[in-house]
Amino acid sequence: MEPKVTRRRFCSLTPIATLTVAAATTAASVSSTAAEPGADDALILLGVACSPRRGKTTAAAVAKALEGAREWSPRIRTELIDLGGLRIAGWTPEPVSDDFDALLPKLKDPRLGGLIIGSPCYFRSLSSLCKAFIERCMPLRDPVMALANKPIGALAVAGNRNGGQELVIQQIHAGMISYGMLPVGGHSPAMLGGTLWNNGADRDDLTKDVTGMESARLLGRHVGECLMRLAPK
Numbered sequence: 474m475e476p477k478v479t480r481r482r483f484c485s486l487t488p489i490a491t492l493t494v495a496a497a498t499t500a501a502s503v504s505s506t507a508a509e510p511g512a513d514d515a516l517i518l519l520g521v522a523c524s525p526r527r528g529k530t531t532a533a534a535v536a537k538a539l540e541g542a543r544e545w546s547p548r549i550r551t552e553l554i555d556l557g558g559l560r561i562a563g564w565t566p567e568p569v570s571d572d573f574d575a576l577l578p579k580l581k582d583p584r585l586g587g588l589i590i591g592s593p594c595y596f597r598s599l600s601s602l603c604k605a606f607i608e609r610c611m612p613l614r615d616p617v618m619a620l621a622n623k624p625i626g627a628l629a630v631a632g633n634r635n636g637g638q639e640l641v642i643q644q645i646h647a648g649m650i651s652y653g654m655l656p657v658g659g660h661s662p663a664m665l666g667g668t669l670w671n672n673g674a675d676r677d678d679l680t681k682d683v684t685g686m687e688s689a690r691l692l693g694r695h696v697g698e699c700l701m702r703l704a705p706k
């Protein structure tokens with residue numbers, strides 16, 4: 474059972490401790506790509522797609538970012554968690570049982586090197602599913618800051634070219650900084666992260682947004698680079 478988190482407890486959590494939690498179980502909404510299957514020194518990069526529409530543009534963008542990370546090093550193993558269709562409760566005063574329970578072991582895996590979180594832009598903001606996911610990660614702060622000092626990359630997909638993508642990226646960064654994570658952008662011109670445009674005529678086909686997909690790839694590549702630089706030798 475998860476420890477009860479009060480406001481006082483949230484504000485006083487100790488920074489970093491070593492994780493000894495067992496390796497992950499497989500969740501229904503996870504697809505993996507192992508660059509070197511079975512490699513003992515593999516580092517895991519999880520991509521979390523936070524659209525209620527499973528397998529749509531946000532998932533495609535996160536998959537592209539993970540592809541970029543794998544370019545950086547064959548040690549990086551990536552997994553895409555598509556939250557579409559899952560029930561994620563957000564933070565609640567009493568422990569709750571939802572689909573997050575199956576994802577938690579993956580987030581606690583000691584081989585986890587970083588995260589990429591993608592959200593659709595909803596009213597110039599992150600999706601409620603994305604916010605719920607971020608809040609629901611509270612067990613990763615207590616009793617240890619399991620995500621501390623790991624890179625977090627963010628991307629956003631919107632229906633308009635300037636539909637709030639950078640606002641959403643900043644909201645994701647701000648949330649994950651609360652877990653001690655280190656925000657990482659892409660290299661130029663994707664400085665803040667992945668900014669993608671689900672354009673009108675080709676609705677839901679992100680391959681037409683060449684610039685946006687490249688920003689996702691660059692984001693993943695830089696997260697992959699930082700993950701490798703921060704990883705224990």
Ligand SMILES: Cc1cc2nc3c(=O)[nH]c(=O)nc-3n(C[C@H](O)[C@H](O)[C@H](O)COP(=O)(O)O)c2cc1C
Nearest residue numbers: 524526529530531593595596597631632633636671
């Ligand atoms: C409730 C809702 C609010 C939206 N708000 C915005 C918005 O503020 N700006 C924008 O450009 N697009 C907006 N969109 C469009 C989505 O961001 C866009 O279609 C995105 O590609 C959806 O991601 P998905 O394909 O992964 O579901 C909105 C869509 C919905 C359903």
